[in-house]
Amino acid sequence: MAQAQVHAPPQGADDTPPQPIRKGIDLLVNGENYRHTGDPDMPLLWYLRDVLKLDGTRYGGEHGEGGADLVLVDGKAHPAITLPMHALAGRQVTTVEGLALPDGSLHPLQQAFVDEDAIGCGYCTSGWLIASMALLKRRRNPTDDDIDTLPNLCRCGCQTRVRAAIKRAAKAMAKTQGGTA
Amino acid sequence: MSGHGMNRRGFLKVIAGAAGALVVGIPLARAADDAPVPLDFLGDTLYGLGAYVRIDADGGVLIGARDPDTGTGVATALPRIIADELDADWSRVSVVGLGLGVADGNGEPDWIYGRQLGGTGGSIPAAWADLRQAGALARWLLLQAAAQQLGVPADGLRCANGQVIATDGRRLGYGALAAAAAKIAPPKTPVPVKTPDRYTLIGQPAGDVDARAIVAGQTPYTLDHHVGDAVVAVLAHCPWRDGQLKRIDTADTLAVKGVLKVVQLKPDPKRPPGQTPAAPAVAVIAETTWAALQGRRRLKLDWQPGASGTESSDALEQQATALLDGKTPPTARVRDDGDVDKAGKLAARRFEATYYQPWLAHATAETMGCLARVDKNHASLVVPTQAPQRAWAVVQALTGLKPGQIEIRVPRVGGGYGRRLDHDYVAEAVILAQAVDKPLRLMWTRDEDMAHDWYRPASAHRISAIIDRRRRVIAWDQRLASASALAGRGVPERELWTSELQADQLPAGLIPNYRSDWYALDTALPRGPHRGMPHLTNAFAAESFVDELAHLLREDPLDTRLRLLGEPRQLPLAGGGTLDIGRLRNVLSLVAERIGWKPNWLHSVNGLGIACWHVDGAYVAHAIETSLKGNTLGIVRAICAVDVGRVINPRGLEGQVAGATLDALGSALNLAVTFENGQPQQRDWKDYPLASMAQLPDAVEVITVPGDRDPTGASFLAMPTAAPALANAVFRVSAVRVRRLPLMKELLRLL
Numbered sequence: 053m054a055q056a057q058v059h060a061p062p063q064g065a066d067d068t069p070p071q072p073i074r075k076g077i078d079l080l081v082n083g084e085n086y087r088h089t090g091d092p093d094m095p096l097l098w099y100l101r102d103v104l105k106l107d108g109t110r111y112g113g114e115h116g117e118g119g120a121d122l123v124l125v126d127g128k129a130h131p132a133i134t135l136p137m138h139a140l141a142g143r144q145v146t147t148v149e150g151l152a153l154p155d156g157s158l159h160p161l162q163q164a165f166v167d168e169d170a171i172g173c174g175y176c177t178s179g180w181l182i183a184s185m186a187l188l189k190r191r192r193n194p195t196d197d198d199i200d201t202l203p204n205l206c207r208c209g210c211q212t213r214v215r216a217a218i219k220r221a222a223k224a225m226a227k228t229q230g231g232t233a
Numbered sequence: 234m235s236g237h238g239m240n241r242r243g244f245l246k247v248i249a250g251a252a253g254a255l256v257v258g259i260p261l262a263r264a265a266d267d268a269p270v271p272l273d274f275l276g277d278t279l280y281g282l283g284a285y286v287r288i289d290a291d292g293g294v295l296i297g298a299r300d301p302d303t304g305t306g307v308a309t310a311l312p313r314i315i316a317d318e319l320d321a322d323w324s325r326v327s328v329v330g331l332g333l334g335v336a337d338g339n340g341e342p343d344w345i346y347g348r349q350l351g352g353t354g355g356s357i358p359a360a361w362a363d364l365r366q367a368g369a370l371a372r373w374l375l376l377q378a379a380a381q382q383l384g385v386p387a388d389g390l391r392c393a394n395g396q397v398i399a400t401d402g403r404r405l406g407y408g409a410l411a412a413a414a415a416k417i418a419p420p421k422t423p424v425p426v427k428t429p430d431r432y433t434l435i436g437q438p439a440g441d442v443d444a445r446a447i448v449a450g451q452t453p454y455t456l457d458h459h460v461g462d463a464v465v466a467v468l469a470h471c472p473w474r475d476g477q478l479k480r481i482d483t484a485d486t487l488a489v490k491g492v493l494k495v496v497q498l499k500p501d502p503k504r505p506p507g508q509t510p511a512a513p514a515v516a517v518i519a520e521t522t523w524a525a526l527q528g529r530r531r532l533k534l535d536w537q538p539g540a541s542g543t544e545s546s547d548a549l550e551q552q553a554t555a556l557l558d559g560k561t562p563p564t565a566r567v568r569d570d571g572d573v574d575k576a577g578k579l580a581a582r583r584f585e586a587t588y589y590q591p592w593l594a595h596a597t598a599e600t601m602g603c604l605a606r607v608d609k610n611h612a613s614l615v616v617p618t619q620a621p622q623r624a625w626a627v628v629q630a631l632t633g634l635k636p637g638q639i640e641i642r643v644p645r646v647g648g649g650y651g652r653r654l655d656h657d658y659v660a661e662a663v664i665l666a667q668a669v670d671k672p673l674r675l676m677w678t679r680d681e682d683m684a685h686d687w688y689r690p691a692s693a694h695r696i697s698a699i700i701d702r703r704r705r706v707i708a709w710d711q712r713l714a715s716a717s718a719l720a721g722r723g724v725p726e727r728e729l730w731t732s733e734l735q736a737d738q739l740p741a742g743l744i745p746n747y748r749s750d751w752y753a754l755d756t757a758l759p760r761g762p763h764r765g766m767p768h769l770t771n772a773f774a775a776e777s778f779v780d781e782l783a784h785l786l787r788e789d790p791l792d793t794r795l796r797l798l799g800e801p802r803q804l805p806l807a808g809g810g811t812l813d814i815g816r817l818r819n820v821l822s823l824v825a826e827r828i829g830w831k832p833n834w835l836h837s838v839n840g841l842g843i844a845c846w847h848v849d850g851a852y853v854a855h856a857i858e859t860s861l862k863g864n865t866l867g868i869v870r871a872i873c874a875v876d877v878g879r880v881i882n883p884r885g886l887e888g889q890v891a892g893a894t895l896d897a898l899g900s901a902l903n904l905a906v907t908f909e910n911g912q913p914q915q916r917d918w919k920d921y922p923l924a925s926m927a928q929l930p931d932a933v934e935v936i937t938v939p940g941d942r943d944p945t946g947a948s949f950l951a952m953p954t955a956a957p958a959l960a961n962a963v964f965r966v967s968a969v970r971v972r973r974l975p976l977m978k979e980l981l982r983l984l
Contacts, residue, residue: 091490091523098523102465107457108450110647112598113679117918120598148450162448169440169888173304174447175454175598175647200927205918207596207648208304209895212932213888 079140081106082150092138097121099137100147108148108178112205119204120176122183123147129186129203148178151185160228161185164221165214172208180204184218193222255411257286257371258345285315285346285367288375292395292408294321297331300360301351301619302443303649304892305948306885309442311360313882317434318368318427321407322395328442333621333641342629342636344622351619352649352764354849354946357881361944369424371414378413379405393433429879429941438884443645452645455617456602456674463604463672464493464518466665467525469532470685471513472912474500474759475539478513485531486517491524495532496668498661505722507655507761508627511685516665522676529678541757541911546592546691549756549908553693553714556752557587563712563750565730568807571746576699576708584785585697588774589973591905593689593763594913594921599647600682603662606672607632612639612663617646619653627656631663650764655687680916687761688906688913690716690754692733694774699746704786706797708746711775716754718761729753734767737806739775739846743797758908765949768848769897772953773960773974776844780961781970789834790961791825791843816852816876816938821845823874823936824856839869840966844954851945852876852938855894855958861966864981868898868930868959873951875935878942890951891933897955899924902977 076089081104088099100106100123109132112120116131123132124146151159158166161184171177183202191198199215287295296315302308312328334346348359372392379397380387382405390397397405429435446452471478483495498514500506515532519525577583604615612632618624621641628639646653662675677685692715699708717729724731730751741747779797783790801815825831825843834841837858845854858870873894880886903922907914915921960971963980973979 094523098521101456102521102523105459106450107453110454110598111456111600111676111679113917115917115919118598118679118923148448152449158445158448165448166440166444169444169884171304171441171444171447172888172892173302173598173648174441174443174452174645177447178450181448196931200925202926205923205925207598207650207896207899207923209892209899210888211895211926211929212891215926215931 077137077141079142080144082146088137090137093136095133096123096135096137096140096145097132100132106147106149110175110178112176112179117203117205118176119179119183119202122179122204124182124186127186127189129183148181151181160224161188161217161221164217164224168213168217168220170210170213170217172206172210176204176206177210180206180210180214184214184221187218188222188225192226194218254290255286255288255371255374255415257367257374285364286319286371288371288407288411288414290408290411292325292406294319294326294395294407296326296328297346298328299331299334299346299349300356301349301621301643301646301649301653302330303352303619303646303653305352305356306441306882306889307351307356308645309439310357310881310885311364312442313434313439314360315364315368317432318365319372320392320394320433321368323434323439325395330643330645332643333625335622335625335636335639337635337637340635342622342625349621351646352651352653352948353619354948354950356948357944357946365426366423369426370419373424374414374417374419375407375410377417378410381413382410435879435881436883439882440884454599454644454647455604455615456676458604458615458644460604460606460672463674464520464669465522465525466516466518466662466673466675467522467529467678468498468514468516468661468675468681469529469534470511470681471536472684473536473538473541474506474512475541475757476513476536477539478515478534479537480533480535481515482533485533486528489519489524489528489531491520492517492528493520494518494669495528496665498664504630506687506759507657507722508630508660509657510661510664511657514661516661518665518669518673526678538911539757544756544758544908544911546906546908549691549716549754549758550589550693552754553691553752554587556714556754557693557695557712561752564753565727565751566748567730567734567751568736568741568747568749570741570744570748571708573708573710573746573748576746579701579707580699581702582700582785583697584700584782585695586778586781586972588694588696588777590692590770590773591974592691592908593900593904594683594686594906594915595648595650595652595763596683596921596923597648597650597652600679601652601658601677603659603675604672605659605662605666605675607663607666608670610634610638614640614659614662615642615644616656616659617653618643618656618659619646619649619651623654624656624659627659628663631660632667651762651766652686654762679918683916683921684913685759686913687759689763689766690718690733690760692770694770696774696778698778698782700782700786706740706744706782709740709744710748712750712752713771714752714754715770716756716758716760718763718766720760732762732766734771735808737808737812738768738771740779740797742804742806742812743799758911765897765952768846768949768953769956772844772846773901773956776846776954776957777960777972780842780957780964784964791821791830791834794821794843794845810850812847813852817845817847819938820852820854820874820876823938824854824872827872827874827934827936828856828858828870830856834965840962840964842958842960842962842965844957844961846953848950848953849945850878851947851950853950853954855951855954857955857958857962859959859962859966864984866963866977866980868928870934871898871930871932871955872934872936873955874938875947875950876938876940877945877947877950878940879944880937880939881944883937886937886947887935889947890935893949893951894933894955895924895929897952898929898959901956901959901974902928903975905975905978
């Protein structure tokens with residue numbers, strides 16, 4: 053990344069001397085540019101939640117196995133707690149808040165979750181959506197075996213409804229892609 | 234605008250809200266003028282209590298949901314009960330979570346919304362009993378207002394879809410009537426509720442009211458709430474509740490940038506578990522979550538075990554087995570029908586089996602946490618609880634504040650399963666918030682959550698049956714050894730068995746000589762309420778045993794069950810109510826038919842299993858088909874039939890039944906908490922592996938029996954029969970009888 057020599061705008065004579073812009077880690081979150089200037093070892097989860105207040109990505113555990121904190125990094129699902137900020141320079145992060153279409157309407161996958169009522173307590177629904185989205189990016193028409201590979205855990209027992217929602221979404225997405233092709 | 238002071242005498246309260254809105258509530262407790270009402274319900278003047286329904290001039294309807302929704306669907310079902318009675322247009326209804334409703338009744342709490350308790354199966358029955366009135370009164374008032382405006386008698390008008398409709402076809406929207414309706418004095422006696430033929434929403438499927446916001450990541454759970462200036466606390470608990478801190482070095486912790494303070498916590502020995510900190514603990518308080526977590530990692534702590542430090546789950550199981558083997562009299566003889574000992578004289582065959590079930594954790598998706606702000610005159614909390622009134626009591630005891638000075642908001646909750654009937658984490662948050670004098674977000678890490686639970690106690694069941702020459706089961710002698718989940722919680726000694734078994738559970742009442750004994754295990758290991766207790770453990774033992782009897786008798790297990798149940802009839806239950814054998818037979822027959830039991834049970838390549846149970850007036854049965862390829866067990870089909878009486882939201886019920894089935898199957902397959910040196914050995918999802926997608930069936934086929942009896946709860950109804958149906962199916966496919974859970978571990982050991 054180019055290190056531009058930018059100075060603060062001229063100020064009154066007795067002001068503190070001009071400071072260069074702080075160095076940091078530049079990343080894209082849901083299509084917007086951010087610069088993280090804090091601890092480079094901080095996991096992405098706390099950047100999203102504590103700094104950006106993007107609370108849809110949720111804490112599930114220290115090692116990210118439950119899937120509540122999944123985000124897309126360059127299109128692939130990763131637990132946000134396992135990603136230190138320094139690993140994210142120049143990367144594109146998508147959280148559940150960034151899944152909706154540009155016009156603000158729900159993505160067909162989100163709509164399928166609503167239509168199938170694929171929600172238990174809802175706490176880790178964001179993670180199910182992200183994992184499903186990553187799967188649909190890899191497989192347009194996922195089989196049951198493909199769906200079996202989702203890493204998410206859920207005690208509410210939303211798994212069968214999530215399965216139905218992914219299949220419904222795949223159909224809906226095939227239709228829209230067919231229409232625009 | 235004024236709320237007419239009027240309605241004090243009336244059955245319900247009416248408030249003229251802001252801008253011509255009609256607000257209706259139920260005064261379930263004594264009136265108080267300063268009663269809090271959720272912001273959304275605020276009008277210009279407040280008099281009423283327990284606001285539930287607000288109709289705005291634009292026709293929008295706001296309905297309050299009083300019970301915490303931990304994923305049970307009550308935030309959808311309860312408002313629909315009110316909306317149906319109101320004849321509201323559901324597309325114009327918004328639902329708002331009410332939070333705790335408490336007013337000051339001379340220093341004592343007045344629970345202005347009535348019962349507020351989620352995830353225990355009681356929300357729908359309670360709502361059916363009182364909430365319909367709120368909708369009915371609002372509808373009655375709107376009708377009177379329309380009658381005045383149209384100049385016709387009210388009994389010539391009807392309501393539908395948010396409108397009052399006259400016989401001549403004239404229509405008035407509720408919004409246009411709201412201001413006038415708010416000025417009408419309500420009747421002194423309750424308004425009659427609708428007859429079932431006029432239900433429009435009850436019995437019709439509806440999706441979760443929060444679904445759209447949840448899939449957009451917009452539904453705030455407790456720690457998704459942000460308040461200015463809040464600090465974050467994370468905890469390191471002592472591994473033993475009865476242990477203590479021997480040495481602490483906080484230098485490295487305090488050196489972490491952003492760490493503000495280290496605070497020690499101790500449980501109050503005079504308070505029962507769940508009302509005081511979970512264990513001695515050290516809290517790291519910081520500006521950010523990351524700083525707090527780093528600070529916690531750098532703590533140097535030496536904990537000293539208490540008496541529980543030598544306990545293990547293995548030793549407890551030996552204690553249980555010794556009790557079941559021995560001759561000591563039981564701690565409680567829960568039921569004793571006929572004479573089991575005399576029945577032995579008629580014995581043609583005897584059969585005995587022992588079933589072991591492990592300790593379990595709650596493993597909620599959202600770990601324990603709380604947002605608390607406490608000052609001299611006020612406490613304001615966001616609490617992920619199932620029981621806000623109990624949370625209130627914990628806050629009150631710690632702060633000494635008056636009822637009106639404590640505000641508890643309950644957002645959507647990331648799973649409860651009984652864990653959030655206890656409020657150790659609330660006590661911790663309050664004490665810490667007092668210590669820093671700032672708003673504080675307490676977050677339990679997963680390892681703390683797993684290691685400081687109030688676990689579902691393990692159990693050992695020994696069942697002996699006597700069969701006579703005519704192949705009838707003439708005696709059933711059941712002995713259960715477990716550590717009561719109620720011990721140490723202020724429950725009298727003679728009632729400690731009630732968390733472990735029921736006097737009315739199957740097959741009680743069906744066998745002339747039936748005895749049920751409970752043996753208390755002596756342990757200090759932490760335990761508490763858990764989803765579906767005590768049905769889960771008992772159904773697994775009893776319904777596995779019936780299957781074993783069928784095998785012994787070389788009989789179709791469905792026939793054995795039907796023979797045991799006998800002809801359709803009503804049996805009085807010791808705990809009140811009746812057991813309807815016809816309804817129980819029906820759910821059993823429904824799942825059998827759906828899975829193709831009669832042609833397939835013996836000849837299928839796969840294994841079929843079946844089980845039935847009854848819970849508080851509701852009936853459930855499962856049929857499960859399993860496959861076994863090498864060491865891989867597959868659940869090919871899972872079918873569940875339920876009879877809950879009237880169904881409020883069939884879609885919500887289906888979700889609950891499917892979800893509870895998967896929860897029960899996953900738990901039975903994989904899960905156990907084990908203790909060594911008084912400490913649980915499980916700390917993470919790796920050690921406590923909830924079932925993966927691949928392990929669970931692709932679908933759960935839910936059959937709902939239509940009914941017109943008053944609705945019963947269903948939050949855990951589908952749990953008790955899932956595990957025994959699975960074990961019975963596993964027996965058919967593998968010839969291995971699993972008498973110990975978790976099932977996979979035992980199956981692989983025995984295969």
